[in-house]
Amino acid sequence: MTRRGVPQYERDGGYHAIKGFAFQFDASLLRLLENQAAEVEVEGTQDIGVQNFHIQVKNRNERYSLSKISKAVQQMMAQYAADRTAKFALYCHFADRAPGASLVLTPAELDQVLGTSSATYDDSTKESFTKAFEILFAPDYERQFSDVLRLLRTALRASSDSEALYYHALIHAHLRNVVLTHTQGERRVSFRDLRQLVSTARSAIFEAGYAEFRGYDDYLKLLRDQYKSSSVNVPNRRRLFIVEVGPGTHVDDLVDIASTLRQRYYIGESPAPFVSFRGVDDLVDLKTAMWRAGLWFDDGYPFRGSEFDPDHIVDTPGGGHGLKLVDFLEIESVIDTAAFHEVHDFYLSNPAPSPNTKGRSWHVSIERALDIQKIIA
Structure with a gap:
């Protein structure tokens, strides 16, 4: 097995x-x-x-x-x-x-x-x-993969293996798009295209194939290095984290994930991170567990029995609690309201649709939701 x-x-x-x-x-x-x-x-x-x-x-x-x-x-x-x-x-x-x-x-x-x-x-x-x-x-x-990373570091001036892996993911998605959207004879790419891609790209997809052949532990380490190298203490950087949850995931694991995201990204003047658990149909148990754990959050409901208000969760009166919990069914209205600088999609099977946002987006394959802590913490 x-x-x-x-x-x-x-x-x-x-x-x-x-x-x-x-x-x-x-x-x-x-x-x-x-x-x-x-x-x-x-x-x-x-x-x-x-x-x-x-x-x-x-x-x-x-x-x-x-x-x-x-x-x-x-x-x-x-x-x-x-x-x-x-x-x-x-x-x-x-x-x-x-x-x-x-x-x-x-x-x-x-x-x-x-x-x-x-x-x-x-x-x-x-x-x-x-x-x-x-x-x-x-x-x-x-x-061959090691040779590619070495050449990426040299040719595209990647500062580390983790950055070279990030470039590799960008280029992988780009070449696949070229194959799928161009007819035979028109599928041409130049080194100049690659340089332009890594300097302007807004999204990257880290697929399960990386984990298959690098080994999952090494894959997680490369991702952890990539996230560690990203600046987090940046004023006014609004982030959305979408986490796909598999069947049987314990609610306390989700509490731990939400707590880790808050501790890591609610720093200094940075806005509270938004988190949405994809695959959780009813958030009542999760909200109850979060409150019992003392992990306060804003969820876009101004009062009991109210309808969801995306403006309220984006600009919570009084500044809020340092964490925004979003029902995945409401994610589009939140994205339309908030100007996210970054969207991070951690997925088990298929990536979530790329959001309509001017910010950058990452789609990262994981085996279980709790692996996020190994990447982010």
């Missing part, structure tokens, strides 16, 4: 799909960082394209054999037959091949890989393809 109680055999397909995408994404990012003067095409006719050089990416934790690369080579051969000026590489990780090594196919090996389709191409085309194609053996996911 896994951490979340799902049998490993049920997760293997999704796990390897996520890992394969993450490996391909980092390979694309490496090409961007290593070719700063060129545009890089992602998910075009091949996985990666730099000028007229095309790359397919494969990550295999098994031994190398011709049969393992046949499909990729067949696709590249078909593209080469249509454009003999192009060059190709298969960037792949195999457990028995040293990173940095390369390999060129012999004509006989190419015939074996092409199989029945070999007769489709004349000998001249096949011979020239062997000179235009090479296999580049890559490091495993972990080592």
Whole structure:
């Protein structure tokens, strides 16, 4: 069984799909960082394209054999037959091949890989393809990820691994958006785009994939470093925290989370933090537990039996109690009323919709709500 109680055999397909995408994404990012003067095409006719050089990416934790690369080579051969000026590489990780090594196919090996389709191409085309194609053996996911972080620190002047991880999350979301919103042939990104992105971006998504391959404890440490590096004692910085709560979460855990947020962010002249627990349908038990614990709060209800008043929770008369508790069903009206500088969404399954705010937003994957204390405290 896994951490979340799902049998490993049920997760293997999704796990390897996520890992394969993450490996391909980092390979694309490496090409961007290593070719700063060129545009890089992602998910075009091949996985990666730099000028007229095309790359397919494969990550295999098994031994190398011709049969393992046949499909990729067949696709590249078909593209080469249509454009003999192009060059190709298969960037792949195999457990028995040293990173940095390369390999060129012999004509006989190419015939074996092409199989029945070999007769489709004349000998001249096949011979020239062997000179235009090479296999580049890559490091495993972990080592490649470390290389990416190192290059991000250098190229984008990240001050720490945690800041490099933040940039990695920004770029990951950006490249995914490029793939989803642009047609094949128009999915191009430059290093200049990355610099612009990290200097102006308002949101970042830290996905479960980071935790899968970095290890969850290391993932939490990187997040903790990122939050520690963020200035909290800033006057007039209004923050909203959205926390997704799973079934079976004890109400006292939510009290502890709310208390931690108040202690950390209600400092000096900073406004009281807003907190909304997504997945809690009835806040009565939580409010009762908070009052019994001496954790006072404002909730947008001026008097018993009143309707929710977003103006009242945003600008509480008398300054309030240093903590704003918001029903998630009322979150849109609060966002429309308050000018949040920061929105922090801690989610278990899917991120909350990005708020319509001019402030920055973070979407952070966690395994359980109480992990917030390991990040924030």
